[in-house]
Structures are given as structure tokens and as C-alpha cells.
Amino acid sequence: MSGEFSLIDKYFAHQQQQRKDVILAQGDDCAIVAPAQNSHIAISTDMLVSGTHFLADANPAHIAHKALASNISDLAAMGASPAWVSMGIALPNVDDAWLEVFTTTFFKLADYYGIQLIGGDTTKGPLSITLTVQGTLPEGKGLTRSGAKVGDWIYVTGTLGDAKAGLDVILQQRMSDDVALNEHLVEQHFISTPRVLSGMALRDIASSAIDISDGLVSDLGHILARSDVGARIDVAELPISPALTAFLQQEDERQYYALTSGEEYELCFTVPETNRGQLEVALSNTPFRCIGRITGTRDLELHRNNIPLDWNVSGFDHFKVTV
Amino acid sequence: MSGEFSLIDKYFAHQQQQRKDVILAQGDDCAIVAPAQNSHIAISTDMLVSGTHFLADANPAHIAHKALASNISDLAAMGASPAWVSMGIALPNVDDAWLEVFTTTFFKLADYYGIQLIGGDTTKGPLSITLTVQGTLPEGKGLTRSGAKVGDWIYVTGTLGDAKAGLDVILQQRMSDDVALNEHLVEQHFISTPRVLSGMALRDIASSAIDISDGLVSDLGHILARSDVGARIDVAELPISPALTAFLQQEDERQYYALTSGEEYELCFTVPETNRGQLEVALSNTPFRCIGRITGTRDLELHRNNIPLDWNVSGFDHFKVTV
Structure with missing residues (x-):
């Protein structure tokens, strides 16, 4: 890296967060971190590419x-405590206004989570961002996708469906007459909040966990495949926000949105049944809902008030393929 | 990721290496690793983008x-022992032949170094690769750029200049009449070998270290800037390979290549003077050469057989800027 691209570094030098376990940050051949004794480290990498994951003119925030x-x-879904992040970023040009907004939002979120x-590495190229985040875990306490057992209860945090409704508004495929409602749903789409504290609180309680990034059916499907079990979901139990209820008149549609x-x-x-009491205490500050139960089949059965449904939900085929 | 891009994963499932400290590899929300007690972790991220770091039709190997x-x-320069790597890779299309060659070479090198x-994440997009590698270090033993002291001796491993000569051949800017020599130098350019064992052996001996990725003058410049010292180099001491001697007739030119x-x-x-004896034992299997000494100025002085040189070497200006 040379010339104007080295100037980019100034935007990445603004972070307030100085963790005690970071021995050496930017400026040497490597960073050095000091994990606590008896801790494991959870590591996740995601790559976002302009034109594939967002439009080139998307808001940098x-x-x-x-x-x-x-x-x-992803860290939350393992029950890990966020710690460190490394970034590779390619930019087509040095756009000060873009970098200012991007880094301000990035560090605000990083600081909030103590990361x-x-x-990292900044370079000239088509816009893309690759992050590797790391979090700490007490030895052996990671929540995986593979621990679900027959008879375990299935839960979700928060409400489901708003992000998909927000995407409808963004793509102008469906809009409400209520402008404020549209704006609220778009906001929900862009700035969903990871459930870090919930994940940490579930370490000794949940038998498996995943975050809902592809849709409940698809993501629960990963738990079922890895745990070699099935599930029965009652769609009437899916948690739906007041906003989604206002946006979609049909109950069927709301439940379909929540599933996908x-x-x-x-x-x-x-x-597991034996941990349900502890769960109420552990997540006392987080909304959560029981939506079904793990079964001994390898199928995901959808019911509504105990009546089987034959919906062909998006993501379900994907699950079938990956089993 | 869906459709054909999920098929890419099959190429990344081939690795032989199964480290004992990897508790969970691909397939969950995160990987989980278990660092050894009293160890620190060195972390480095590099991003390579097609058109910036290599040509689109470059050999995937x-x-x-x-x-x-x-x-x-970068791990070698910290004295770290390579351990884990995460990859974000964007590809314009699924090219089986390309992926086969890329992953075969990648895993051969990873296995060789025990990584x-x-x-990681595979996605559709303009070709780019972002790697975050991690290595382990005994607590407090990392070799940084900031530890050089006035009077310390400056060393380099191996020989210098071949990679630049190889690039000349690749770009057809300069060729030898000896075809085998050209091919050898191109090879040197593409498959230089990191000095991992040397870096580990230097942990208790060297006061500072860096790997030569931008050129000796530029990289030594980072040590000088971080350590707030200067250096005097005797270019007649720079280690030159027989291949470079055959490729470049002028002594001046060979030394210029070695510097840049x-x-x-x-x-x-x-x-430090007191560790020079240990150095001979520690690097008994690696060629290395003393090329100069750290000074109390903040300049990099070039000499040849004790006569000052006024060369304006590439990378030196960059050093001036970053001090």
C-alpha cells in the first residue's frame, strides 16, 4: 500500500476501545493478544462484496x-464474548466522506460491544469488506449447532419478520400507506441488533443455538442437520411485532415472513426440559418465545394450533439439500 | 451463499491438517480454538485483489x-508458530480447474507449516482473497519492530534481490540469455519461503524483527521509525545469490536490487552485542549475514566499504514520510 491509500489508515486510528488483552494493535507485522487462562476463542469470518451483498451506492453506515x-x-450464537476484529477492505478510490461515515458507524458498534x-489491510479494488471477529468463551462452553436432543424445546428471541418486510419497502415491492411504518421497517432491516448478552446467558442452559441470518426455517434446518434430529414448529407461536401486524393484514403472510x-x-x-426454569431467569431482560420441540424424525414439521401445514417455505429445500 | 457457490466448499474440505487445538472447525456459527496456557496469539490480515496485486489470468497456484x-x-517476523487461518474469497464464477489448483497449493503450504x-466465507464477486492467519507465542516473547537499540547489529537471512530480478523477467523488462536462469528467478519471485523456524529461533535473541515484503530499505525503515533510531548499512555486505550475480553484471545494480x-x-x-554468540547457534541451519549497525541518528546511512553513498533508493522516501 502506498500513496493516498496509506491515508486511509487515519480513519481507522480513531477507535476509543483499548482492551487490556490487546498487547499490540496496528503498526507491527502482527497484532498480539493475550487470551485469558482457560478460555477458548470463537472465530468467524464474513465477506461482503458490492453488487452481491449491497448496492454500490448503499449508505456506508x-x-x-x-x-x-x-x-x-455469529459470536452471539456461540455464546462468545466479542473481543477483537481484523478487517480487509478494498475501495475503488479514497472517498473521505464515505470513509468518515463508514468508520464512525463501525467504531460506534465495535465500542458498544467492547470489540x-x-x-487489517486497506487496498485499492472493487468495494468489499472482509471481517474476522474473535470472541472469548470459557473452556468447553461454546454453543454449537450439534447439541439438540429429542424432546428439547425450541425458542427464538425477539420477533421475526420485520427485516423481510423492510426489504420489501427498500425494493418497493410492497409499501404501507403509513410512511412512518415503512421507515421503521427499513430501519429494522438495516440495523438489527445481535443478541450478544442473550447468547452468553444461554451458555449453561441451551443445548444448541444459531443466529437467524438466512431465515428461521433455513437456520433451524442447520441445527437439525448437525444434531441429526427433526422439529415440530407451531407457526401460531412465532413472535410477530406490532409493526409487522400493521404491515401485513393476513395472518398466513405474517407467519410466512417470520419463517423466512x-x-x-x-x-x-x-x-432441555430440565433447564426451562433457569431460562426464565437467564433471559429475564430479553423477549423470547417457545415455538416448538425437537423430534426424533429428520423432518421439519409445520403446524398451526396442532393442525399440520403443507407450506413450501423458502429455505426448507435448502435444508433438505444440506442434510 | 446458495446455488453453485455452495459447491465451492467441497474444495476447502480437503485439508489433511487437523490440529489438536482446533475444537471446532468449519460448519458452525464460529470456529473454536483452544490456545495453550500462557500463550499469546499473533494475528495478521492480508488482502489480495485481482488487478491490484496480481493479474486476473495469474496462475492460481x-x-x-x-x-x-x-x-x-508476518507471523515469522513476530517469532510466532503458525496455527490457524480464516479465508474470505470472492470469485467471479465457479471455475473447477482454477479452484482445484488454488486449493491444492494452498493446503500444501498450510500443511507444511502446520496451519x-x-x-471463512466464499462469495460471488471480483476475484479477491483476504486471509487472517494466527500463530502462537510464549507470553511476552513476540518480536516487534520497536525494540532496536543503538549499537545493535543488523542482520538479514538468506539472499536479497532475486524476487525483483524475477519480476523483471515476468514483466519482460530485463531477461538473461540463459533461459534456465530466467525461469529460476521467476520461480524465486513466486514461491519465496517464509522464515518461520528462524523467527521462532530468534525469540530470545533478536531485539527487533520484520519480514522483507516491501524491500530492505523500506522495511528496515519501519524498525528505525518504531524504535526511534537510525542505521548504517554497508551495501558490500548485502547477501547476493549466484543467480543474481549471473543476472546483473554491475555490482552497483545487484546491491540496489538487494536494497529494494x-x-x-x-x-x-x-x-544486541551480548547475544551474537547465541545467534550463531540458534540459526545454525539458516544462512544469515550482518549488514550493519543501529545508530543514534534517525537516518539510514548507506556505505560501501566505509565510504558513504548518496543513493536515492526506492522505499527510502516512503520511510522518510512515515517517520
């Missing part, structure tokens, strides 16, 4: 949020 | 080698 939040959400940027909406960054997790 | 070797070389691929050749992946390091 939204790009920064999406890049970091989707990665933090320190420990290094991606980038929600809510957690889907399973809990 | 060379791209894979460059991507991983340049990152491993396990622990996760990048992507050598040799180490430049400083050693």
Missing part, C-alpha cells in the same frame, strides 16, 4: 453495520 | 502461495 453486526451475531480493531425472514440476528436455540 | 506465504511471513483452515527487492520473505532483525 448500513454497510459498516451489516458487516460487523452479522459477524457479531477492538487489531489490524433473514438477517434478523435473533437467536434460535434449544433447551 | 501463484496467487494461493502469495496470499498465504505473505501472511505466514489449519478453520473457516520486495516479497523476499527474508527476515531483517537486530541483535
Whole structure:
């Protein structure tokens, strides 16, 4: 890197966060971190490319949020405590206004979650961002996709469906007459909040967990495939926001949205019968709902008030393929 | 990721290396690793973009080698032992032949250095590769750029200049009549070998270290800037290969190449007088040469057999700017 591209570094030197476990940050051949004794490290990498994951003229604040939040959400789904992030970023040119907005949003979110940027690489090229985030875990406490057992209860945090409704508004495929409602749903789409504290609180309670990034059916499908089990979901139990209820008149549609909406960054997790009492205490500050139960089949069965549904939901085929 | 792009994953499932400290590799929300007690972790990220760092039609074996070797070389410069790598890769299309060659070379190098691929992201987009490599270090033993002291001796491993000569051949700017010599130098350019064992051996001996990726003058410049010292180099001491001697007839030119050749992946390091004896034992299997000494000025002085030179070497200006 040389010339004007070295100037980019000034935007990445603004972070407030200085973690005690970062021995050496940017400016040497490597960063050095000091993991706590008896801790494991959870590591996730996501790559966002202009034209594939966002439009070239997308708001840089939204790009920064999406890049970091989707990665933090992966840490949340393991029950990890966010710690460090490394960034590779390619930019077609040095656009000061773009970099100012991008880095301001990035560091605001990083600081909120106690994450320190420990290094990376800036280069000229088609716009893309690759982040590797790392979080710490007490030894052996990571929440995986493979621990669900027959009889475990299935839960989700928050509400589901708003992100998909927000995408409808962005793509102008469906709009409400209520302008404020449209704006609220777009906001929900762009700045979903990873459930980090919930994930950490679930470490000793949940038998498996995943974050909802592709849609509940698809993501729960990963738990089922990895755990070699099935599930029965009652769509009447899916948590729906007042905003989605106002946006979609049909109950069927709302439930379909809740099943397939991606980038929600809510957690889907399973809990053994014996841990249900602890769950109420552990997540006392987070809305969550029981939506079904793990079964011994390898199918995902959809019911509504105990009546089977034959919906062909997006993501379900994907699950079938990956089993 | 969906459709044909999910098929890419099959190429990344081939690795032999299964490290004991990898608790969970690909397939969950995060990978999980278990660092050894009392160890620190060195982390480096490099991004390679088609059109910026290599030509779109470059040999995928060379791209894979460059991507991983340049990152491993950063670990070597810290004295770290390579452990884990995460990859973000964007590809314009699914080219089986390309992927086969890329992953074969990648895993051959990763296995050689005991590195396990622990996760990543594959996506559609303009060709680019971002790697985050991690290595382990005994607590407090990392070799930084900031530890050089006045009076320390300056060393380099191996020989310098071949990578730049190889680039001349590739760009057809200068060729030898000896076809085998040209091919040898091109090879040197593409598959330089990181000095991992040397870096580890230098942990208790060197006061500072860096890998030569931008050219000796530029990289030594980073040590001088970070350590707030100067240096005096005798260009007659620069280690030159027989190949470079055959390629370049003028002694001046060979020394200029040795000063400015990048992507050598040799180490430049400083050693206090009291550790010089240990150095001979520690690097008994690696060629290395003393090329100068750290001074109390903030300048890099070039001499030849004790006569000052006034060369304006590429990379030197860059050093001036970054001080």
C-alpha cells in the first residue's frame, strides 16, 4: 500500500476501545493478544462484496453495520464474548466522506460491544469488506449447532419478520400507506441488533443455538442437520411485532415472513426440559418465545394450533439439500 | 451463499491438517480454538485483489502461495508458530480447474507449516482473497519492530534481490540469455519461503524483527521509525545469490536490487552485542549475514566499504514520510 491509500489508515486510528488483552494493535507485522487462562476463542469470518451483498451506492453506515453486526451475531450464537476484529477492505478510490461515515458507524458498534480493531489491510479494488471477529468463551462452553436432543424445546428471541418486510419497502415491492411504518421497517432491516448478552446467558442452559441470518426455517434446518434430529414448529407461536401486524393484514403472510425472514440476528436455540426454569431467569431482560420441540424424525414439521401445514417455505429445500 | 457457490466448499474440505487445538472447525456459527496456557496469539490480515496485486489470468497456484506465504511471513517476523487461518474469497464464477489448483497449493503450504483452515466465507464477486492467519507465542516473547537499540547489529537471512530480478523477467523488462536462469528467478519471485523456524529461533535473541515484503530499505525503515533510531548499512555486505550475480553484471545494480527487492520473505532483525554468540547457534541451519549497525541518528546511512553513498533508493522516501 502506498500513496493516498496509506491515508486511509487515519480513519481507522480513531477507535476509543483499548482492551487490556490487546498487547499490540496496528503498526507491527502482527497484532498480539493475550487470551485469558482457560478460555477458548470463537472465530468467524464474513465477506461482503458490492453488487452481491449491497448496492454500490448503499449508505456506508448500513454497510459498516451489516458487516460487523452479522459477524457479531455469529459470536452471539456461540455464546462468545466479542473481543477483537481484523478487517480487509478494498475501495475503488479514497472517498473521505464515505470513509468518515463508514468508520464512525463501525467504531460506534465495535465500542458498544467492547470489540477492538487489531489490524487489517486497506487496498485499492472493487468495494468489499472482509471481517474476522474473535470472541472469548470459557473452556468447553461454546454453543454449537450439534447439541439438540429429542424432546428439547425450541425458542427464538425477539420477533421475526420485520427485516423481510423492510426489504420489501427498500425494493418497493410492497409499501404501507403509513410512511412512518415503512421507515421503521427499513430501519429494522438495516440495523438489527445481535443478541450478544442473550447468547452468553444461554451458555449453561441451551443445548444448541444459531443466529437467524438466512431465515428461521433455513437456520433451524442447520441445527437439525448437525444434531441429526427433526422439529415440530407451531407457526401460531412465532413472535410477530406490532409493526409487522400493521404491515401485513393476513395472518398466513405474517407467519410466512417470520419463517423466512433473514438477517434478523435473533437467536434460535434449544433447551432441555430440565433447564426451562433457569431460562426464565437467564433471559429475564430479553423477549423470547417457545415455538416448538425437537423430534426424533429428520423432518421439519409445520403446524398451526396442532393442525399440520403443507407450506413450501423458502429455505426448507435448502435444508433438505444440506442434510 | 446458495446455488453453485455452495459447491465451492467441497474444495476447502480437503485439508489433511487437523490440529489438536482446533475444537471446532468449519460448519458452525464460529470456529473454536483452544490456545495453550500462557500463550499469546499473533494475528495478521492480508488482502489480495485481482488487478491490484496480481493479474486476473495469474496462475492460481501463484496467487494461493502469495496470499498465504505473505501472511505466514508476518507471523515469522513476530517469532510466532503458525496455527490457524480464516479465508474470505470472492470469485467471479465457479471455475473447477482454477479452484482445484488454488486449493491444492494452498493446503500444501498450510500443511507444511502446520496451519489449519478453520473457516471463512466464499462469495460471488471480483476475484479477491483476504486471509487472517494466527500463530502462537510464549507470553511476552513476540518480536516487534520497536525494540532496536543503538549499537545493535543488523542482520538479514538468506539472499536479497532475486524476487525483483524475477519480476523483471515476468514483466519482460530485463531477461538473461540463459533461459534456465530466467525461469529460476521467476520461480524465486513466486514461491519465496517464509522464515518461520528462524523467527521462532530468534525469540530470545533478536531485539527487533520484520519480514522483507516491501524491500530492505523500506522495511528496515519501519524498525528505525518504531524504535526511534537510525542505521548504517554497508551495501558490500548485502547477501547476493549466484543467480543474481549471473543476472546483473554491475555490482552497483545487484546491491540496489538487494536494497529494494520486495516479497523476499527474508527476515531483517537486530541483535544486541551480548547475544551474537547465541545467534550463531540458534540459526545454525539458516544462512544469515550482518549488514550493519543501529545508530543514534534517525537516518539510514548507506556505505560501501566505509565510504558513504548518496543513493536515492526506492522505499527510502516512503520511510522518510512515515517517520
